[in-house]
Amino acid sequence: MSLLPAPSPAPLSRRRLLARALPVAAGLALPALVRAHAASARVVVVGGGFGGASAARYLRQYAPDVQVTLVEPAQRFFTCPFSNHVLAGLRTLDSIGHGYDGLRCAGVQVLHTRALQVDADTRTLRLEGAQALPWDRLVLSPGVDLRWDALEGYGQAAAALAPHAWKAGEQTLLLQRQLQAMRDGGTFVMVIPDNPYRCPPGPYERAALVAHYLHRHKPRSKLLLLDAKNNFSKKELFLQGWQQLYGDMIEWVGLAQDGQVVRVDAKALEVETLFGTRHRADVLNVIPPQHAGAIARSAGVCDASGWAPVRGESLESRLVPGIHVLGDAALAGPIPKSAFAASNQGRVVAAAIAAELTGQPAPTAWYANTCYSLLGPGYGISVSGVYRASAGQIVALPHAVGASALDGSAALRAAEARNGAAWYAAMSADIWGTPR
Numbered sequence: 001m002s003l004l005p006a007p008s009p010a011p012l013s014r015r016r017l018l019a020r021a022l023p024v025a026a027g028l029a030l031p032a033l034v035r036a037h038a039a040s041a042r043v044v045v046v047g048g049g050f051g052g053a054s055a056a057r058y059l060r061q062y063a064p065d066v067q068v069t070l071v072e073p074a075q076r077f078f079t080c081p082f083s084n085h086v087l088a089g090l091r092t093l094d095s096i097g098h099g100y101d102g103l104r105c106a107g108v109q110v111l112h113t114r115a116l117q118v119d120a121d122t123r124t125l126r127l128e129g130a131q132a133l134p135w136d137r138l139v140l141s142p143g144v145d146l147r148w149d150a151l152e153g154y155g156q157a158a159a160a161l162a163p164h165a166w167k168a169g170e171q172t173l174l175l176q177r178q179l180q181a182m183r184d185g186g187t188f189v190m191v192i193p194d195n196p197y198r199c200p201p202g203p204y205e206r207a208a209l210v211a212h213y214l215h216r217h218k219p220r221s222k223l224l225l226l227d228a229k230n231n232f233s234k235k236e237l238f239l240q241g242w243q244q245l246y247g248d249m250i251e252w253v254g255l256a257q258d259g260q261v262v263r264v265d266a267k268a269l270e271v272e273t274l275f276g277t278r279h280r281a282d283v284l285n286v287i288p289p290q291h292a293g294a295i296a297r298s299a300g301v302c303d304a305s306g307w308a309p310v311r312g313e314s315l316e317s318r319l320v321p322g323i324h325v326l327g328d329a330a331l332a333g334p335i336p337k338s339a340f341a342a343s344n345q346g347r348v349v350a351a352a353i354a355a356e357l358t359g360q361p362a363p364t365a366w367y368a369n370t371c372y373s374l375l376g377p378g379y380g381i382s383v384s385g386v387y388r389a390s391a392g393q394i395v396a397l398p399h400a401v402g403a404s405a406l407d408g409s410a411a412l413r414a415a416e417a418r419n420g421a422a423w424y425a426a427m428s429a430d431i432w433g434t435p436r
C-alpha cells in the first residue's frame with residue numbers, strides 16, 4: 001500500500017492554542033503563523049453529491065489555504081432531484097447529470113475512486129487502488145445505501161426486475177422503460193418504506209408524475225401505493241393535487257389499511273402485505289428501507305439506527321472526533337433528508353472547519369430546507385423549515401416551518417413549479433458550476 005505523507009503531528013491542538021492566543025475577528029486578515037498552519041491542513045471529503053460537493057467548494061472559498069480533496073467514484077453525478085421528471089418524460093437524464101470540472105476550477109482536488117476504509121487513529125483514508133490519504137479533518141457525505149436484507153425477496157438481483165430508482169442513473173432509465181412498455185389498463189405498484197428515508201415527499205411526487213405520464217399515454221391504468229406508514233410529508237396537499245389532476249388514478253393504502261409490504265416476488269411482480277394480502281403489478285417499483293452509506297457505517301460514526309449522530313454546531317460525529325457527517329447519512333435532528341438540506345449542511349461544515357483551521361471563532365450554525373414537489377407541469381407545492389444549533393442538538397424554529405396553502409390558487413401552484421425549477425438551476429450552478 002503506498003501511503004501518502006502522514007499528517008503533521010497534532011496540528012489541530014496547536015491550532016487550538018493559537019486560536020486562543022491570537023484571537024482573530026471574522027473578516028480580518030489572518031496572522032502569518034495561522035495562515036501557515038491552515039496551508040498545511042488537509043481536509044478530505046468523501047462523496048461528491050449534494051452534501052460533499054458543497055462542503056468541498058465552500059471550504060475552498062472560506063479557507064483558500066486549506067488543501068481540499070474530494071473522493072467520488074462517478075465522473076458524472078446524476079441527481080435524484082428531478083429524476084422523477086425524467087421518469088415522466090419531462091426531462092432527459094443528461095439534463096440532471098453534473099461533472100466535476102467546476103469544482104476543480106475552484107481549487108478542489110477531485111479523485112475519482114471509492115473510499116474503502118477510515119482509520120481514525122492514524123487519520124488516514126484508504127482508497128480503492130490501495131492508496132491512502134492523510135487527513136486532519138474528514139467529511140463523510142456518502143448518502144444512503146439500500147438495506148437489501150430488510151424486505152424478504154428484495155435484493156440486488158430483484159432490483160433489476162423491480163427497480164427502486166432511489167439512486168438516479170441506470171435505475172431511473174430501467175423504471176422509465178418499464179413504464180413506457182406497460183399496457184394501457186395496467187397497474188403500477190409502488191412500495192414505500194417507513195421513516196426515516198431519503199426524501200420524505202419523493203415517493204408521492206413520483207406517483208404524481210407517473211400518473212401524469214399514464215394520464216396522457218395509458219389513461220385506463222392505475223397506480224397503487226403501498227405504504228408502511230399512515231402519514232407522509234405534505235399529505236393533504238398531495239391527496240388534493242392527485243385528485244385535481246388525475247381523478248381516481250392514484251390509490252394510496254397506508255399502514256392502517258394493510259399497506260405495509262413484507263415480501264416481494266420480483267419475478268412474479270407480486271408483493272405480500274403484513275396481513276397476507278397479495279398484489280400483482282404490471283410495473284413494480286420497490287423503495288426499500290435505507291441506512292447511511294457503507295463508508296460511514298464502517299467508520300464507526302453510526303449508531304444502532306444505521307445513521308450517524310452529529311453535534312448541532314458543526315455536524316462533527318458524536319462518536320468519532322475529527323470526522324464530520326452530513327447529508328442523508330447524518331441523524332440531524334428534525335432536518336429531513338433532502339438535497340437542499342445536504343447542501344446547506346455542507347456550508348455549515350465548511351464554515352466550522354474553516355474557522356477551526358484558521359483560528360477563528362466557531363460560527364453560529366443555522367440550517368434551512370425547502371422541498372419542492374412537482375405534481376404535473378405548472379403544478380408545484382413545497383414545505384420549508386429553518387433550524388439552529390442549540391446545546392449540541394438541532395432544533396426547528398416553530399414559526400419558520402410551513403407548507404404551501406391547501407386550496408392554493410392555480411397561480412400559486414404555477415409559481416411554486418417555477419420556484420422549484422429555479423432552485424434546481426441555482427443549486428446546480430452553485431455546487432457543480434453547471435446551470436440547468
Ligand code: FAD
Nearest residue numbers: 047049050051080081115142143199327328338339340342
Ligand atoms: P448524495 O447526493 O447521494 O451523494 C452521495 C455521494 O457519495 C454519491 O455520489 C456516491 O457516489 C458517493 N459515495 C458513496 N460512498 C462512497 C465511497 N465509499 N467513496 C466515495 N464516494 C462515495 N431532495 C431535494 O432537496 N429536492 C428534491 O426535489 C429531491 N427529489 C428527490 C427525488 C428522488 C426520487 C429521490 C430518491 C431523492 C430526492 N431528493 C430531493 C433527496 C436528495 O437526493 C438527497 O437528500 C441528497 O442527494 C443527499 O445528499 P448527500 O450528499 O447526502 O448524498
